[in-house]
Amino acid sequence: MCGIVGYVGYREAYPILINGLKRLEYRGYDSAGIALLNGNFEIYKKKGNVRDLEESIQRPGSATIGIGHTRWATHGPPNDQNAHPHLSNAGLFAIIHNGIIENYAELKKRLFTRGYTFQSDTDTEVLVNLIEEIYQVGSLSPEEAVRLAMMKAQGTLGILLLTKEYPQQIIAARRSSPLVIGIGEGEYFIASDVMPIIEHTRNVVYLNDEDIAIIQPNELSIKTSKNAIQIPFIQQLSLELDAIEKGGYEHFMLKEIFEQPKSIQDTMRGRINAQEGYIKLGGLTDVLERITQARRIIILGCGTSWHAGLVGEYLIEELARLPVEVEYASEFRYRNPVLFEDDVILAISQSGETADTLAAVQLARQSNLLVLGICNVVGSSLPRLTNAGVYTHAGPEIGVASTKAFTSQVTALVLIALLLAEKRNTLPCEKIKAHIQSLIRLPELVEQTLQQTNSNTQELAELYKNATNFLYLGRGYNFPVALEGALKLKEISYIHAEGYPAAEMKHGPIALIDENMPVVVIATRDKSYEKIISNIQEVKARKGKVIAVVSNGDSKIRNLADHILEIPLTEDILTPILAVIPLQLLAYYIAVLRGCNVDQPRNLAKSVTVE
Ligand code: G6P
Numbered sequence: 001m002c003g004i005v006g007y008v009g010y011r012e013a014y015p016i017l018i019n020g021l022k023r024l025e026y027r028g029y030d031s032a033g034i035a036l037l038n039g040n041f042e043i044y045k046k047k048g049n050v051r052d053l054e055e056s057i058q059r060p061g062s063a064t065i066g067i068g069h070t071r072w073a074t075h076g077p078p079n080d081q082n083a084h085p086h087l088s089n090a091g092l093f094a095i096i097h098n099g100i101i102e103n104y105a106e107l108k109k110r111l112f113t114r115g116y117t118f119q120s121d122t123d124t125e126v127l128v129n130l131i132e133e134i135y136q137v138g139s140l141s142p143e144e145a146v147r148l149a150m151m152k153a154q155g156t157l158g159i160l161l162l163t164k165e166y167p168q169q170i171i172a173a174r175r176s177s178p179l180v181i182g183i184g185e186g187e188y189f190i191a192s193d194v195m196p197i198i199e200h201t202r203n204v205v206y207l208n209d210e211d212i213a214i215i216q217p218n219e220l221s222i223k224t225s226k227n228a229i230q231i232p233f234i235q236q237l238s239l240e241l242d243a244i245e246k247g248g249y250e251h252f253m254l255k256e257i258f259e260q261p262k263s264i265q266d267t268m269r270g271r272i273n274a275q276e277g278y279i280k281l282g283g284l285t286d287v288l289e290r291i292t293q294a295r296r297i298i299i300l301g302c303g304t305s306w307h308a309g310l311v312g313e314y315l316i317e318e319l320a321r322l323p324v325e326v327e328y329a330s331e332f333r334y335r336n337p338v339l340f341e342d343d344v345i346l347a348i349s350q351s352g353e354t355a356d357t358l359a360a361v362q363l364a365r366q367s368n369l370l371v372l373g374i375c376n377v378v379g380s381s382l383p384r385l386t387n388a389g390v391y392t393h394a395g396p397e398i399g400v401a402s403t404k405a406f407t408s409q410v411t412a413l414v415l416i417a418l419l420l421a422e423k424r425n426t427l428p429c430e431k432i433k434a435h436i437q438s439l440i441r442l443p444e445l446v447e448q449t450l451q452q453t454n455s456n457t458q459e460l461a462e463l464y465k466n467a468t469n470f471l472y473l474g475r476g477y478n479f480p481v482a483l484e485g486a487l488k489l490k491e492i493s494y495i496h497a498e499g500y501p502a503a504e505m506k507h508g509p510i511a512l513i514d515e516n517m518p519v520v521v522i523a524t525r526d527k528s529y530e531k532i533i534s535n536i537q538e539v540k541a542r543k544g545k546v547i548a549v550v551s552n553g554d555s556k557i558r559n560l561a562d563h564i565l566e567i568p569l570t571e572d573i574l575t576p577i578l579a580v581i582p583l584q585l586l587a588y589y590i591a592v593l594r595g596c597n598v599d600q601p602r603n604l605a606k607s608v609t610v611e
Contacts, residue, residue, distance in 0.1 A: 001609040002084075002098035003027035003070040004179065005196045006160040006170050009187020009217050013066035016189070020196030021050045021068045023244065026252075026398050026599065026606045027192060028072030031083035035094040036063035037162045043094065045083035049600070064217075065168065067160045069096035072605040075104070076121025085162075086125040088132035089116050092164050093142070095131070097124040098192055099156035099177040100610045107152065127153055131161065143214050143223070146171050150210075150225055156355065156610065158192060172213040173225075177609050178353050178381060179207045181220065183234060188215045193377070195396070198239050205232040206379050235379065243395050251598045253399030253492070257584050258450060261443040263394035263404040264577065267411040274440055277433035279419040287388045290370050292423045294344040296323040300332055300360045301348035302608070304402035304487065308374075308409035309348050310480035311576050315413050319427055319435075319573070320420035329360035330611070339364070345371045346416075350397055350405035351607035352380025359611075361385050374412050376405055390416065399599045400606045401491045403584045406484060407446070407577045414439065414573060438571045445568045445578060452552075453565050453582040460547060460563055461589030464518050470495055471509055471519045471544075472583070473502040473535060475528035481576045482522055485583030492601045493591040502528075502535040513544040520586070521561070522579045525551040526572040536560050547586075549579050 003024025007016045017034050025032075032053040033045030042061040046053040050070060069084035076082040084096040101107070104123035107130055116129050130152060135145035142163040150157070150173060158177030160170055172179050172190050182189035182197035182204050189197045190213075194204060207213060210225040222230040249255035256263075271280055284291065291297075297316060299309035306328055313324040327337075329347070333356060345364040349357045352375040362385065364371050373389035375382045376397065383389055394408035418435055421427040427435075464470075470489055474482035483499035490497050500509055502521065513519065519539045523532045533556060539546050540560060548561035551569040558564055565582040591598045 001028055001072045001605045001607055002192070004067075004096055004098050004158055004160055004190070004192040006067040006172070006190035007187070008065045008168065008170050008215055009184060010064055011187065013063050014060040016200070017066050017068035018050065018054055020189070020191060021053070021070050023195040024192065025050050025070050026400055028070050028605050029600045030071055030073050030078030031080070032068070032070045033083045033085050034066060034068040035085040035162055036061050036066040037094070037164070037167055038063035039167070041087060041091065041094050041162070041164065043085055043087060045080055045085065047079050047083065065162065065170065067094065067096050067162055067170065074100050074610055075123045081120045082122050084124060086120060086122065086128050088128045090132060090136070092132050092135065093128050094162045095124060095128040096160050097127060098158040098609060099175070101127055101153045101157065102155035103153065127157070127159070128161075142166055142169065142171050143212060146173050146212055147225055147227065150175065160190060168216045170215045172207065172215060174207040174211050175209055176355065176358070180379070181205045181207065181213060181215065183220070186218045188220060190215060194237055194239065195244055198237055198244070199241055202237045203234050204237055205234055239396065244398060251399065251588075253401055253403060253588055253598050256397055256399050256404045257581070257588065259395065260404050260407050260450070260581065261447040263408050264411050264446055265443040266393040266395065267408040268415065268439060269393070271415055272436055272439060274436055277429060277436055278422060279415050279436070281390055281415060281419055283389050283391070284372070284416070284419070287370055287372070288419075288423060291344050291372070292420060293342065294322060295340050295342040296325060297344050297346055298332070299324060299326045299346045299348065300329040300357060302329050302354050302356055304406045304484060305348040305350060305357070305409060307480045307484040307487070308406050308413065310483070311410050311477060312346070312348070312413035312417070314477050315417035315573055316420060319417040320424050321426045322420060322424070329354070330356040333360040333363050339367050339369060341368065343369050345369050346374065347371065347382060347386065348374045348409055349382050350376045350402055350409070352377045352382035353607045353609050355609050355611050358382065358385060374409055376408065398606070400601055400604050401488055401587070406580060410577050411442070435571065435573065438574055442570070442574055442577065445570055446581065449567045449578045449581045452567065453585055456565055457582050457585035458589045460586060461593050465590050465593040467495060467516070467518050469512065469517060470497040471505070471512065471517060472497060472499040473505055473519060474522035475502045475532055476526065477572055477576050478522035478524065478579055481579045481583065482520070484580055485520060485587070488584055488587035489590065491604060492587055492598050493594050493596055494602070495590065502532050505535060506538065510538065510542065513539055513542040515543040515545070517544045518547060519544045520547045520549070520583065522549045523557050524549065524567065524575050524579060525554065525569060526575060533557065533560070549582055
């Protein structure tokens with residue numbers, strides 16, 4: 001949510017900022033802006049995406065310091081005025097902000113009474129004027145003014161601030177919204193994630209909550225909001241630049257769908273001993289005993305990560321016989337849940353920055369529970385808040401609709417379930433070895449699924465691109481896949497879609513079925529096979545159009561369904577990983593045919609850092 005980039009050093013800031021914004025655009029794309037400082041501020045801002053901003057800037061000024069922002073609107077509609085950066089009334093400060101100032105209305109009222117006026121509807125403009133007021137009244141340094149303003153402003157913030165009177169300095173401050181500083185030779189790159197940084201340097205420092213950094217060429221100092229000096233902890237990034245480029249694909253989403261054989265392999269790498277038949281998850285070793293003794297596991301997540309959590313529930317309960325509950329993080333955090341001291345929390349997040357998931361984790365930590373994480377982004381907030389966890393190592397996911405993150409999360413959950421099954425003696429060794437053999441074959445089967453379903457999904461997209469509703473049905477392990485398939489379609493093609501457990505269809509959605517309703521049924525050969533055939537018949541009896549995802553060689557459903565998408569046969573526990581692939585492709589091709597912006601669907605953002 002909202003992308004932030006800043007540069008201070010000896011080079012021209014503008015090209016670094018505009019390219020940085022392009023790399024960050026997946027975080028928000030309703031408006032963008034840049035401030036350069038060279039004696040005076042030069043502010044450029046524009047409704048629309050980064051390209052619109054770039055086209056509107058004829059001749060950018062020359063400056064070696066500047067900040068840039070790409071916005072996902074919270075306060076006020078996307079327009080030029082509400083775009084960041086925002087200037088303070090006396091023109092002393094320019095700010096960009098990611099987060100929400102919850103008490104902004106109250107602060108605004110007070111600033112009004114002191115003569116401040118506002119050009120935008122944003123909470124950010126209130127914050128920059130609050131900083132200016134504190135700075136002027138107290139004759140303080142910008143850093144002190146920011147510290148005091150942070151005490152008055154409630155809510156979340158990641159800010160970069162330029163000060164006219166300190167023309168070589170960027171102040172960065174963080175509360176909940178992520179910020180990372182890239183360290184070059186006499187220059188610094190600041191951003192909300194590493195995407196704009198990796199082409200310049202591999203050395204980075206992640207700011208902690210309540211940190212304030214004072215950044216000048218050749219000088220970085222970090223203090224806490226209580227003014228305690230922090231020694232910057234420099235980490236090395238291992239990411240390669242081509243991992244964040246499209247590599248010949250038309251969209252990041254398609255690239256990421258096709259990367260799944262590799263991303264799944266990377267999730268498993270070094271964690272499976274095929275010969276002896278065991279799983280090793282280094283990140284869980286120290287807490288394994290506690291997990292195996294857990295009264296129950298509560299899985300938390302949002303969006304696609306929540307769907308992966310649902311698969312996790314089926315996996316852990318079936319294989320390790322441990323009770324599991326799956327909750328939306330946003331509900332868990334506000335509903336005063338009953339927790340036991342031997343409960344274990346497992347939070348799942350691709351980005352590691354989803355505000356609701358982080359808040360739910362904080363709540364669990366306050367109750368002294370063991371908190372585990374499954375996360376993709378190394379160095380993000382979630383791994384820093386949890387006691388232990390598993391990285392998915394799927395590589396950067398830039399398409400806003402999550403694809404490879406889901407299959408890697410499910411893969412990590414299979415590993416966790418098998419590890420717990422082994423430790424709790426709930427599965428015979430031979431069975432575990434057989435599952436491991438299937439896991440080893442999985443990347444190859446994912447590749448086969450892509451090859452088998454790519455052109456068929458394109459043909460189906462052509463046939464159904466104008467549908468206004470879709471129903472997705474699945475049972476058992478494939479029920480969460482139905483939810484995920486429907487979510488993919490909604491997110492990127494704006495077609496209304498519902499996912500349902502197939503047997504529940506007759507309790508409501510069946511009323512919607514007529515000859516215009518495409519119904520995607522995941523009907524692989526597993527223990528629900530015969531049951532789901534009956535559900536297909538119920539749809540056909542009402543003239544619905546059935547698109548069935550079936551196992552290779554299926555003959556029964558071929559004669560019943562209008563269309564079939566064949567995928568390789570694998571074990572039930574791994575079927576969701578294969579079955580979701582044609583649904584990702586179908587959503588993708590429909591969205592492309594409808595002319596939608598696949599990588600940046602309207603109103604969405606990749607990482608939702610506000611409530
Ligand atoms: C947003 C994204 C989804 C994602 C969800 C949770 O809504 O658009 O694709 O599934 O956030 O994100 P997380 O990073 O916590 O997995």
